[in-house]
Amino acid sequence: MHPWLPFEWIAATRFLREGRMQSLLIIVGVGVGVSVIVFMSALLTGLQGNLLKRTLSSQAHIVLLPPEEIARPQRADAGVLQKQAQRLRSIDQWQNIRARLAAMPEIAAVSPVASGPAFAVRGEANKSVTLLGIEPAHYTRIIALDEKIVAGSLRLNAGEAVIGNELARELGAGVGDKLRLNSASGATDTLTITGLFDLGNKGVNAPNVYVGLRTAQTLLDLVGGVSSIDLGLVDIYSAETIARRLTAETGLQADSWIKTNAQFFTALTSQKVSSNVIRFFVGLSVAFGIASVLVVSVVQRAREIGILRAMGTTRGQILRTFLLQGGIVGLCGSLLGSLLAWLFLSLWQTLARNPDGTPMFAITVELWLVLVSAAGATLVGILAAFIPARRAAALDPVVAIRG
Amino acid sequence: MAEPAAVLELAGIHKSYGRGSSLEVEVLHGIELSLLRGEFAALIGPSGSGKSTLLNLIGLLDRPSSGHLAIDGAATAGLDDRALTRLRGRRIGFVFQHHLLIPAFTALENVMLPMLAARGRPDGEMRQRASDLLSQVGLGERQHHPASQLSGGQQQRVAIARALVMRPSLVLADEPTGNLDTQSADGVFALMRTINEQQGTSFLVVTHDPRLAGRCDRQIELVDGRIVADTQRTG
Ligand SMILES: Nc1ncnc2c1ncn2[C@@H]1O[C@H](COP(=O)(O)OP(=O)(O)OP(=O)(O)O)[C@@H](O)[C@H]1O
Numbered sequence: 159m160h161p162w163l164p165f166e167w168i169a170a171t172r173f174l175r176e177g178r179m180q181s182l183l184i185i186v187g188v189g190v191g192v193s194v195i196v197f198m199s200a201l202l203t204g205l206q207g208n209l210l211k212r213t214l215s216s217q218a219h220i221v222l223l224p225p226e227e228i229a230r231p232q233r234a235d236a237g238v239l240q241k242q243a244q245r246l247r248s249i250d251q252w253q254n255i256r257a258r259l260a261a262m263p264e265i266a267a268v269s270p271v272a273s274g275p276a277f278a279v280r281g282e283a284n285k286s287v288t289l290l291g292i293e294p295a296h297y298t299r300i301i302a303l304d305e306k307i308v309a310g311s312l313r314l315n316a317g318e319a320v321i322g323n324e325l326a327r328e329l330g331a332g333v334g335d336k337l338r339l340n341s342a343s344g345a346t347d348t349l350t351i352t353g354l355f356d357l358g359n360k361g362v363n364a365p366n367v368y369v370g371l372r373t374a375q376t377l378l379d380l381v382g383g384v385s386s387i388d389l390g391l392v393d394i395y396s397a398e399t400i401a402r403r404l405t406a407e408t409g410l411q412a413d414s415w416i417k418t419n420a421q422f423f424t425a426l427t428s429q430k431v432s433s434n435v436i437r438f439f440v441g442l443s444v445a446f447g448i449a450s451v452l453v454v455s456v457v458q459r460a461r462e463i464g465i466l467r468a469m470g471t472t473r474g475q476i477l478r479t480f481l482l483q484g485g486i487v488g489l490c491g492s493l494l495g496s497l498l499a500w501l502f503l504s505l506w507q508t509l510a511r512n513p514d515g516t517p518m519f520a521i522t523v524e525l526w527l528v529l530v531s532a533a534g535a536t537l538v539g540i541l542a543a544f545i546p547a548r549r550a551a552a553l554d555p556v557v558a559i560r561g
Numbered sequence: 562m563a564e565p566a567a568v569l570e571l572a573g574i575h576k577s578y579g580r581g582s583s584l585e586v587e588v589l590h591g592i593e594l595s596l597l598r599g600e601f602a603a604l605i606g607p608s609g610s611g612k613s614t615l616l617n618l619i620g621l622l623d624r625p626s627s628g629h630l631a632i633d634g635a636a637t638a639g640l641d642d643r644a645l646t647r648l649r650g651r652r653i654g655f656v657f658q659h660h661l662l663i664p665a666f667t668a669l670e671n672v673m674l675p676m677l678a679a680r681g682r683p684d685g686e687m688r689q690r691a692s693d694l695l696s697q698v699g700l701g702e703r704q705h706h707p708a709s710q711l712s713g714g715q716q717q718r719v720a721i722a723r724a725l726v727m728r729p730s731l732v733l734a735d736e737p738t739g740n741l742d743t744q745s746a747d748g749v750f751a752l753m754r755t756i757n758e759q760q761g762t763s764f765l766v767v768t769h770d771p772r773l774a775g776r777c778d779r780q781i782e783l784v785d786g787r788i789v790a791d792t793q794r795t796g
Pocket residue numbers: 578579586588606607608609610611612613614615
């Protein structure tokens with residue numbers, strides 16, 4: 159009996175310790191439930207984080223484009239509304255807009271881009287490519303191109319280009335080689351390849367040719383202009399809301415990654431919903447488990463509760479003693495559960511590996527997850543103990559002692 | 562301030578069970594009784610006469626259906642459960658027939674229990690007092706034994722120490738020796754008697770043992786819920 163512990167704590171721990179088998183079984187039960195929640199949460203966080211990283215490693219969170227041109231009748235007799243033929247247009251006043259965007263706290267990075275179709279020619283080889291004029295310092299804050307360089311470096315001075323390693327292979331070119339670019343507007347430039355990148359995504363890898371913004375502007379007949387502004391956000395999940403707001407404020411077309419990857423995003427969301435449903439029901443069964451054990455314990459301890467009451471213990475003290483038992487069971491169970499989840503995850507990670515033996519993706523039981531589940535399980539334990547605790551407190555001592 | 566001479570006053574106490582139902586029975590029919598400070602009284606009577614019922618009312622574990630009940634001069638009629646619990650914890654000690662210790666606690670902790678309940682958390686003084694009382698009842702050596710490992714007579718001694726720990730005005734004992742052999746029963750009874758004489762604590766002891774009843778200052782006899790005799794021992 160430690161001098162600083164209140165009566166309720168002493169009684170609760172003694173009761174739990176005395177009912178050894180019961181306490182152990184319910185703590186293990188809670189532990190298994192919590193381990194399922196922690197394991198699933200960690201797995202899902204890891205999986206989704208991995209998928210998101212892959213998806214967002216090669217695209218901006220929001221892309222601002224010039225407003226879609228209002229379609230007008232091309233010929234009076236046709237009477238059919240038709241989209242105008244695609245022609246590169248610049249964003250009006252983009253420097254102004256850029257400055258305003260950079261000042262918004264929810265926007266982490268702003269990168270103007272001049273991009274358009276072109277042909278890459280080297281010897282006999284001739285490939286259709288996407289020409290992207292960027293400011294590397296800003297662009298890399300959205301797409302970590304600098305980390306994806308596999309040969310050479312990300313250097314985009316005038317007359318220099320960085321291309322995907324796939325394209326380099328197809329063209330038979332390497333770092334230091336020359337590459338001729340022909341744009342749709344008829345301009346031509348010969349560039350030196352300074353680096354090769356690998357974004358790990360074939361669709362993106364193949365056709366991209368990065369050049370300095372100015373080089374692209376000249377080639378694409380877009381002098382002084384940009385065709386889009388890429389944005390990186392602080393909170394990726396607010397992309398759609400921010401995109402709508404930007405459209406309203408600037409009149410530009412704003413495409414969020416959520417809209418461009420609608421299916422993927424829906425899959426993420428429904429995964430979250432279903433895991434919450436699982437969490438809820440596991441939590442519920444944990445609560446019922448704790449409640450049922452405590453109900454039995456109240457019946458078994460009726461006499462002792464009666465004596466405690468006869469000795470001057472108040473209803474409130476009895477109530478709190480049993481609430482505390484629920485809380486302690488929840489807390490111990492959740493710590494056991496976190497440990498179990500950690501074991502499962504370690505096992506899982508040794509089993510789930512890529513063909514080359516590297517782990518599929520990193521998952522860790524993070525401290526916040528352990529803390530949140532501990533707090534959650536303690537709360538669930540206390541709530542679950544409420545009905546048994548009320549019954550214990552309401553026991554008639556006369557009946558309890560005689561019984 | 563002089564303490565009132567009567568630790569207990571009952572006037573017109575009635576107790577019915579199953580009130581409002583067709584099974585309503587009145588168990589106590591107008592009990593008039595008062596107990597003085599330092600008195601050692603036996604409550605006797607046939608089985609089912611209402612002795613335990615009366616003791617539960619006096620111990621504030623239950624409420625009378627009607628009548629006046631005062632402990633140490635304080636009327637209890639208007640008190641809520643919390644106040645009754647407080648009063649019970651401070652003024653009344655219980656000794657039951659079946660020892661009724663808390664098995665998960667040691668002997669010492671069982672004795673500390675009423676103080677612990679009253680003060681909320683343990684302290685050194687509490688421990689000291691409980692330890693002294695255990696020595697007084699002859700169990701100084703067994704303080705740290707779990708209650709469940711003590712013999713019947715030892716458990717009853719612990720229960721007596723527990724009843725005394727708050728220095729109550731009145732100890733209520735419901736057949737405290739009912740489960741003990743003659744020798745242990747004599748020991749337990751003698752212990753209560755000694756405490757009564759040394760500390761002036763009043764005792765009301767229910768017993769079926771005429772031999773023990775005869776050694777009390779006063780015998781109150783209950784038959785069918787009425788006090789039929791109340792005699793002082795003379796000499
Ligand atoms: N909760 C209750 N509900 C209904 N009747 C009760 C209840 N408690 C006691 N009684 C009845 O009240 C009467 C008195 O009971 P009580 O236990 O007070 O007797 P007692 O004198 O202590 O008997 P014993 O010597 O056998 O312990 C009995 O007829 C009993 O059946």
